[in-house]
Amino acid sequence: MATRSISLLVNGRRYEREVEARLTLADLLRHELALTGTHVGCEHGVCGACTVLIDGRTARSCLTFAVQVDGCEVTTVEGLAPAEGELNVLQQAFQDHHGLQCGFCTPGMLMTLTELLRDNPDPTESEVRDVLTGNLCRCTGYAGIVAAALEAARRLRVQQGS
Amino acid sequence: MGAKQFGARVARMEDPALLSGRGRFVDDIKFPGMLHACFVRSPHAHARIGGIDASAARALPGVHAVLTADDLPAPMDLNRMPMLVPNPAIAASLTQHCLARDEVCYVGQAVAVVLADSRYIAEDAIALVEVEYDVLPAVSDYRSADKPDAPRAHLTLDDNVASKFRMAYGDADAAFASAPHVFTEHIWQHRGGGMALEARAVVANPDATGGLLTVWSATQTPHICRRMLADLLDRDLESIRVIAPDVGGGFGPKAIFYAEEAVIPATALKLRRPVKWTEDRREHFMCATQERDQLWTVSIAVDDGGKILGVRGTLLHDTGAFVPWGIIMPYIAAATMPGPYVIPNYALDIKVVLTNKVATTPVRGAGRPQAVFAMERLMDRVARELKLDAAEVRFRNFIQPQQMPYAVGLTFRDGKPLVYDSGDYPKAQNEALRMIDYAAFKQRKAVAREQGRFIGIGIGNYVEGTGLGPYEGVTVRVLPNGKVAVATGATNQGQGTRTTLGQIVADRVGCRFEEIVMTVGDTAAIPQGVGAFASRQAVNAGSSAMIASEVVRTQVIKLAAQTLGVPESDIDVEDGIAVARSGNRPSLTFRELARLAQGMPGFSLPPGQTPGLEHTAYFTPPQASYCSGTHLVEVEVDPMTGAVKILNYAVAHDSGTIINPMIVDGQIQGGVAHGIGNALLEWMRYDENAQPLTTTFADYLIPMATDVPTCKIVHVESPSPLNPLGVKGAGEGGTIPAAAAIVAAAEDALSEFGVHFAETPLVPERIIDALRAVDAYARLSEIA
Numbered sequence: 001m002a003t004r005s006i007s008l009l010v011n012g013r014r015y016e017r018e019v020e021a022r023l024t025l026a027d028l029l030r031h032e033l034a035l036t037g038t039h040v041g042c043e044h045g046v047c048g049a050c051t052v053l054i055d056g057r058t059a060r061s062c063l064t065f066a067v068q069v070d071g072c073e074v075t076t077v078e079g080l081a082p083a084e085g086e087l088n089v090l091q092q093a094f095q096d097h098h099g100l101q102c103g104f105c106t107p108g109m110l111m112t113l114t115e116l117l118r119d120n121p122d123p124t125e126s127e128v129r130d131v132l133t134g135n136l137c138r139c140t141g142y143a144g145i146v147a148a149a150l151e152a153a154r155r156l157r158v159q160q161g162s
Numbered sequence: 163m164g165a166k167q168f169g170a171r172v173a174r175m176e177d178p179a180l181l182s183g184r185g186r187f188v189d190d191i192k193f194p195g196m197l198h199a200c201f202v203r204s205p206h207a208h209a210r211i212g213g214i215d216a217s218a219a220r221a222l223p224g225v226h227a228v229l230t231a232d233d234l235p236a237p238m239d240l241n242r243m244p245m246l247v248p249n250p251a252i253a254a255s256l257t258q259h260c261l262a263r264d265e266v267c268y269v270g271q272a273v274a275v276v277l278a279d280s281r282y283i284a285e286d287a288i289a290l291v292e293v294e295y296d297v298l299p300a301v302s303d304y305r306s307a308d309k310p311d312a313p314r315a316h317l318t319l320d321d322n323v324a325s326k327f328r329m330a331y332g333d334a335d336a337a338f339a340s341a342p343h344v345f346t347e348h349i350w351q352h353r354g355g356g357m358a359l360e361a362r363a364v365v366a367n368p369d370a371t372g373g374l375l376t377v378w379s380a381t382q383t384p385h386i387c388r389r390m391l392a393d394l395l396d397r398d399l400e401s402i403r404v405i406a407p408d409v410g411g412g413f414g415p416k417a418i419f420y421a422e423e424a425v426i427p428a429t430a431l432k433l434r435r436p437v438k439w440t441e442d443r444r445e446h447f448m449c450a451t452q453e454r455d456q457l458w459t460v461s462i463a464v465d466d467g468g469k470i471l472g473v474r475g476t477l478l479h480d481t482g483a484f485v486p487w488g489i490i491m492p493y494i495a496a497a498t499m500p501g502p503y504v505i506p507n508y509a510l511d512i513k514v515v516l517t518n519k520v521a522t523t524p525v526r527g528a529g530r531p532q533a534v535f536a537m538e539r540l541m542d543r544v545a546r547e548l549k550l551d552a553a554e555v556r557f558r559n560f561i562q563p564q565q566m567p568y569a570v571g572l573t574f575r576d577g578k579p580l581v582y583d584s585g586d587y588p589k590a591q592n593e594a595l596r597m598i599d600y601a602a603f604k605q606r607k608a609v610a611r612e613q614g615r616f617i618g619i620g621i622g623n624y625v626e627g628t629g630l631g632p633y634e635g636v637t638v639r640v641l642p643n644g645k646v647a648v649a650t651g652a653t654n655q656g657q658g659t660r661t662t663l664g665q666i667v668a669d670r671v672g673c674r675f676e677e678i679v680m681t682v683g684d685t686a687a688i689p690q691g692v693g694a695f696a697s698r699q700a701v702n703a704g705s706s707a708m709i710a711s712e713v714v715r716t717q718v719i720k721l722a723a724q725t726l727g728v729p730e731s732d733i734d735v736e737d738g739i740a741v742a743r744s745g746n747r748p749s750l751t752f753r754e755l756a757r758l759a760q761g762m763p764g765f766s767l768p769p770g771q772t773p774g775l776e777h778t779a780y781f782t783p784p785q786a787s788y789c790s791g792t793h794l795v796e797v798e799v800d801p802m803t804g805a806v807k808i809l810n811y812a813v814a815h816d817s818g819t820i821i822n823p824m825i826v827d828g829q830i831q832g833g834v835a836h837g838i839g840n841a842l843l844e845w846m847r848y849d850e851n852a853q854p855l856t857t858t859f860a861d862y863l864i865p866m867a868t869d870v871p872t873c874k875i876v877h878v879e880s881p882s883p884l885n886p887l888g889v890k891g892a893g894e895g896g897t898i899p900a901a902a903a904i905v906a907a908a909e910d911a912l913s914e915f916g917v918h919f920a921e922t923p924l925v926p927e928r929i930i931d932a933l934r935a936v937d938a939y940a941r942l943s944e945i946a
């Protein structure tokens with residue numbers, strides 16, 4: 001199987017790897033780089049559990065080949081917290097509002113909402129729900145996730161204002 | 163000391179790791195030298211297996227082995243898998259082989275397994291395995307499966323009837339013969355799968371030196387998994403450890419023991435290497451158990467005032483190719499149908515048929531949603547025919563709180579008479595009606611109609627047997643570092659098991675919640691265990707946690723009193739410190755006490771002292787505890803697209819005493835979402851050859867964030883007298899009456915056209931068909 005060498009930045013850290021052309025980004029992250037926070041729920045681009053940021057934009061890592069991110073900057077759930085043992089504002093809001101049960105969809109949810117809150121600091125509930133249609137959650141019925149997103153937006157606005 | 167954690171919205175101890183990507187799910191586990199497995203699966207619903215030629219697959223670089231049934235160790239090479247819940251009413255007691263031997267009976271049944279250096283190579287290799295199939299006629303339509311000319315689902319069968327039984331009390335036929343009104347409904351109900359977002363996964367690691375086989379499985383029931391493995395591998399129980407680490411949702415299908423859970427450990431033993439198998443979503447659609455179809459023909463007999471005289475009917479259940487969990491779904495359905503109503507006479511005849519589809523086993527609700535749907539459709543029918551209000555008909559028939567405990571007259575699945583322990587059904591319905599202002603609905607509907615909008619309202623009432631035995635154990639132990647270790651056979655797939663048990667222990671032992679070290683889902687942590695199903699863990703494990711904690715607290719008090727030289731009545735225990743109330747309040751920390759309790763090498767323990775501060779309790783409930791509630795739903799139907807939008811959703815829920823309202827609300831909200839899926843979206847389709855047609859999340863729809871409103875929830879707390887905490891289960895109540903309420907609301911929205919719905923899922927095309935059938939579009943264009 002033909003391989004190619006790639007170089008990418010993941011959560012601020014540089015990785016150089018020799019990869020098969022068919023290796024997905026999800027598998028690269030999970031199984032080659034030991035970043036198992038990114039989850040795979042369907043491998044066909046619907047559930048959104050595998051969502052990561054590539055150069056700041058959300059993408060399905062199950063539908064992206066590792067070779068496609070050569071030279072890119074990737075952010076995963078492991079890159080969200082300000083420091084080990086801490087939670088960022090959005091993560092903390094998830095805990096406060098019971099935005100997760102099994103936690104399998106959670107990394108994808110967090111990445112999708114990270115992009116939303118960056119681009120739209122004051123979203124309405126229906127904007128939050130709209131953007132979340134790309135991420136399935138079987139456990140929560142979404143109420144806690146939506147509440148957490150709105151609360152995180154509020155807290156971030158207060159932080160920014162001060 | 164008052165309860166501090168119990169009953170509070172305590173933030174979950176599970177969350178920080180899961181939120182920062184530090185969860186540990188089965189597929190996250192990796193060992194040096196680990197091989198990856200992929201299964202060769204039958205593409206046919208029914209076929210005889212001729213030869214299997216794996217030479218090309220074996221020759222592929224990176225492939226280590228291709229194994230078929232004969233390569234498996236005894237006795238799992240020849241034996242079928244054990245049945246989990248046998249029942250004398252099962253005629254064809256069929257379970258599958260771990261790898262198919264000479265016959266495959268559903269699409270996806272495992273025939274061989276490939277082991278390779280990577281999953282990519284293993285997937286390449288399965289395409290190279292040549293299996294010779296002699297295709298046989300398949301049973302796809304369960305409605306004709308019992309006909310004499312139907313093909314047989316298995317070569318060995320005389321017919322496809324797996325079971326036939328009757329659940330009854332009173333004299334339904336006599337009641338019907340003299341009843342002034344009798345109404346009949348023909349109902350088709352489909353429920354899909356659990357569809358946990360994490361599919362199944364197994365890692366097995368044999369330890370060459372110690373002879374210990376460790377298995378990680380995304381299961382709800384690790385202790386059951388261990389027992390099954392011991393049987394199928396013919397090994398001592400003690401030489402197998404099964405761990406359910408973080409599990410990404412369960413919902414029932416992960417409660418059963420699967421062939422893959424046996425085959426992966428067997429291959430690991432054979433190749434003396436760690437082996438991993440992670441199911442992909444397509445496999446999950448084909449091979450993980452689901453609930454699928456039931457056909458109900460049910461009648462209700464009522465007097466002129468709408469009071470129920472009797473209910474009777476038939477239930478036909480498509481069980482698929484095998485019956486791994488027996489027939490409990492139709493059994494539970496039959497026992498659930500009477501619900502919160504006084505039904506003097508009842509008879510339901512149940513027939514369970516085999517088809518060539520994957521087996522059915524419980525999915526969140528386990529037959530109860532279908533029973534509630536059937537019963538509530540009958541109640542709505544009575545209301546419509548007798549021109550009574552839908553809520554009023556129900557009020558007239560409720561079992562009253564002063565009738566508790568109430569014996570229904572049936573035997574529940576726990577083998578005990580079906581006796582409701584507590585509950586206040588009229589109160590729950592009143593609460594629900596109040597929450598979305600039922601009294602004003604007619605007016606809201608009229609206003610909406612003026613605007614050209616069609617809104618409707620629907621009610622769903624239910625009673626649910628929860629907290630089933632046999633037991634669940636909890637060990638509480640004060641560690642030498644002063645922390646409190648808690649171990650249980652209970653498991654966690656997102657329910658917050660650690661948190662709720664931790665709340666109980668913190669209060670009852672007298673330690674800080676943060677100082678609790680919790681082990682769940684590990685057979686090494688506690689010898690006996692059962693696991694998560696039937697909303698049973700709060701009752702079973704919760705009660706055991708309370709009992710074990712109180713014993714440990716007594717041990718702490720005794721040792722502290724003895725050491726400090728004060729009477730036991732003088733000791734307070736709080737935040738992990740035992741303090742004497744008198745004198746200058748001398749105290750001992752848990753750390754100090756745990757060390758004292760270990761004793762000194764060579765010295766006898768003081769009389770009466772047991773080694774360590776530790777106790778294990780196994781609470782066994784005397785019978786099920788019955789949770790109940792009312793769902794009230796307001797929907798809008800767009801007659802042009804057939805879309806049903808949920809505007810308002812209220813839940814009055816009685817699961818007894820509540821340990822953590824945040825977690826219970828989350829269970830209800832999540833359960834409702836599942837119910838919305840069942841009511842409107844989820845449909846696992848097969849063609850006439852029993853080929854599955856919906857094997858992606860693009861074909862099989864589960865609810866999205868825009869499909870599920872945030873529910874209004876109130877708790878009606880009728881404590882259960884059957885366990886020391888007064889709790890009942892809460893995991894399934896959100897799902898059970900949802901479809902009944904939603905479909906009733908959709909029908910009500912279109913009431914002016916007189917359309918009637920008696921099916922789930924109620925998909926848009928069915929709504930359009932129903933409107934077409936009554937010529938509604940001609941009338942709609944007149945209005946427009």
Ligand code: FES
Pocket residue numbers: 039040041042043044045046047048049050051060061062063
């Ligand atoms: S795993 Fe990528 S979208 Fe589901």
Ligand code: FES
Pocket residue numbers: 099100101102103104105106136137138139140359410411656
């Ligand atoms: S929390 Fe389990 S899938 Fe979302």
